[in-house]
Amino acid sequence: MKEKISVSVSLKSYKADTIRYAAYAVSGGAYVLLGPGKKGEVEAAFEPKPNASAKYRAGLQKLFESELRDEKMRSEIADANRELREFMVLKALSAADDAGTQAGDYAGLTPAQEKELDALIAEVEREIKTETAGKERKDPLGITKTWEEKHGSEPFKNKNKK
Amino acid sequence: MAQNLLKIKTKNSVAQTNPPHFYWREVDGAYLISNDSGCHAWLDAAAFKRFSAGTLREKDKAFEELSSKGFIRDRLDFADLAAKWKSKNSHLSCGPGLHIFVMTLRCDHKCLYCQSGAISLSAKGADMKWPAAKKSVDFAFQTTAPGLTIEFQGGEPLLNWAVLKKTVSYARKKEKLSGKRLNLGLVSNFSRMTEGYARFLLENEVSLCTSLDGPADLHNRNRICSGGNAHVSVRKWLRYFTRRNTGQGAGYRIFKPSALLTVTKFSLGRAPEIIDEYAGLGLEDVFIRPLSPIGYAKNSWSAIGYTAADFVAFYKESLGYILKLNRKGAVIREKMAAMLLEKIIGFSDPGYLDMRCPCGAAVGQIAYNYNGDLYTCDEGRMAAWEGDDLFKIGNVFRDSYKKAVSCSTARSCVAASELHLQPACSRCAYSPYCGVCPVYNYEAQGSLWGNMPANERCAFMKGIFGILFSKLKNSKDREILQKWVKK
Amino acid sequence: MGEKVKSHSRRIMFSKQIYAAEAVKLAAYVFSDKADIKLASSAGGVEAEVSWEGKDCAVAGEFANEVLNQQCRLDLAVKNGKVANMIVTKALLSASGETVKKRGKQ
DSSP states (O other): OOOOEEEEEETTTSOHHHHHHHHHHTTTTEEEEEEEOSTTEEEEEEEEOTTOOHHHHHHHHHHHHHHHHHHHHHHHHHHHHHHHHHHHHHHHHHSOOSSOOOGGGGSOOOHHHHHHHHHHHHHHHHHHHHHHSSSSOOOTTOTTSOHHHHHOOOOOOSOOOO | OOOSOOOOSSGGGOOTTSOOSOEEEEETTEEEEEOTTSOEEEEOHHHHHHHHHTOOOTTSTTHHHHHHTTOSGGGOOHHHHHHHHHHHTGGGGSOOOEEEEEOBSBOSEEETTOOSOOBOTTOSSOBOOHHHHHHHHHHHTTOSSSEEEEEEESSOGGGGHHHHHHHHHHHHHHHHHHOOEEEEEEEOOSTTOOHHHHHHHHHTTEEEEEEOOSSHHHHHHHEEETTBOHHHHHHHHHHHHHHHHHHOOSSSOOOOOEEEEEOOGGGTTOHHHHHHHHHHTTOSEEEEEOOOSSTHHHHTHHHHOOOHHHHHHHHHHHHHHHHHHHHTTOOOEEHHHHHHHHHHTTOSOOOOTTSSSSOOBTTTEEEEOTTSEEESSHHHHHHHHTTOGGGEEEETTTOOHHHHHTSHHHHHHHHHTOGGGSTTGGGOTTGGGOOOOHHHHHHHHSSSSOOGGGOHHHHHHHHHHHHHHHHHHSHHHHHHHHHHTTO | OOEEEETTEEEEEEETTTOOHHHHHHHHHHTTTTOEEEEEEOSSEEEEEEEOSSSOTTHHHHHHHHHHHHHHHHHHHHHHHHHHHHHHHHHHHHHHTOOTGGGTOO
16 A cells, blocks of 8 residues: 555645645655645645655654745845845846957958968878878877777776775 | 744844755754855754754854854855855856767677667768868857866767868867867777877877776676777776876876776675775876766666666765775876866866756857767767757858857756746755756656656756765765865 | 556556646656656646656656645746846846846836
8 A cells, every 4th residue: 555644734824836846855754745735735746756765754744834934034134135136136137248259250260360260270180191191101199099009908807006 | 944934024034143055964963054056054953943043152162163164144244155056157248168079880899778869880971071170270269268178079989080180180270260169079989090000190289088897807898899899998098098197298298197996786895995996007097987878888888787775885985985095195186076076176177078957068168079969968979879959059061159059959958957936956965066967857758857856967966066075074985085176 | 646557657646626737738848758648638737657667666756746846836926927037137137248228128
């Protein structure tokens, strides 16, 4: 049988959205369904999740009731400070930006700059072509050799010693 | 919990001693309070009761501190609080700074938790070609950020050396012509590193980063290398780059190499050994990263995964050990802690894209796949590799910069990660310092916004914040932690 | 959770006094790859028939939680929508290179 805990909450004491959030806050450990109870009440039905501990199950109702009280206070503070908060964020966002730049400033290069860049790229490409083409490859830095070619693949035998 | 109701009638008759907006969290009978500007304070139960009821008076012990931190309504310094908010959220003023170039999907490792969709060495058609690389550099330089970082990743990026080298050269030349500040980084397993490659990378001021999961047996268990012992390469080249960093004097900056730790089930219980491995190699940062259920890790979770509680316990042990080493004079810090502390006590933006509001998807970072496809981030690219293109924002050949960063996917991710719209986050004392990941939420819970009461990432972040705030209460730990900020 | 209809199916009534129809629809969309969900409006609210394959009996409960999640999001949007919109707009406009002033907004 699945264990169910039902708690009735008066809408005179708590608003509907307060009850919803309090139920949501405990939904990490339980499945929750809210529904109308007796007149002027909401019934919160909780079913602890299979991995919920016995301690959690025993304390679930108290946890929900605590969340109700917390959320009531939180809601009142939020309502009283909503405009102030909006003002603060707007003030912070409206301050002059010295960090941002316009996308158009760096969107492209002038024709002369493009030409210079193309020339530099062509130079790099020629260097790479020279390095990789022909029988006598010059590779003084060993750039074209892979790690395995240089060192061989050594199978791991012992624990690495410091 | 507080039984007194606030003395609030209508908004026009709010008593001035009633508090402005704040968040709170009860921790072992004490209360952590925080506000949107990022200030925080601790109150005992009695003081919290008076504070929340609006009955705190000037003679109260906590009054002066709360007053200076924006918790007393009629003492608010709007300019200071707005400045702190702005500084902590400076990422809102500019576009993507991090550009991740996936040079190839090929790799010679088969890491148990791979999130990059790595494929075999012999695979065809999985390398970034030069036209795509050039176009990607051009695209990245269109960012509205004043500076950018191009980070070369894979698979193993060194497997596509020819194009990588050309891209580095091109990007550096573009930097000079554009006037933007460019940082270049390479994330590599180092198995393919050579002296020649190293020289070129250092001459072009490319910073090096690798993965180091701990001592050899642990590292090699997590990161299986087809060429042999993955750990040997990592140690060898970390030592090499550290020596070069110490030497300097070459006419260009040589950055200290860094390493990332990915915690698997095999790491649990071995925190001191792992930290000692980092310290022994002279690394100054350990970035303790939890697994995410993305990529290979999703399918092998039962073998390598763990609960949030397990990770938090590991993190606590690791941080404690690192602080102990610090007290003995070692120069080593935990990177995630350092970045979060920049927000908590530094009131500045550490540029930690995973932990900001809104998250960095498209507006803070872009991932460029080998074929020019653009994604919100590397995790979003991995979701696409698994068959879901939700996080694709365009293609370098077809789409403009503006179109990509303002597409519907970008907008959805930004909205989904805006914490004021998250039911749990908007009420959480840690929210001024936190952030959610829409990709994680989608992969783990089926939607961009997720469901925080049952979200494991939320659980381990709460655990980490709990540890950090607790450490900050200890004066000796606080002294060390303060040094970690803006090192 | 809900009324048992057949072995892998549950009916759950979401009262309109508590849950908006939009919340139920959003949750059904989120669960579209986990379960087959049929919604029917009634005088009391929205009835959801949740059917699924496999032995996982948590699906119906998880769906109910997702509906509550969506409802709480809707509640919050009413309260915090203005602040959130300011931040989201700023982030997107900064990334794309537009400014708020250019669009005539303060």
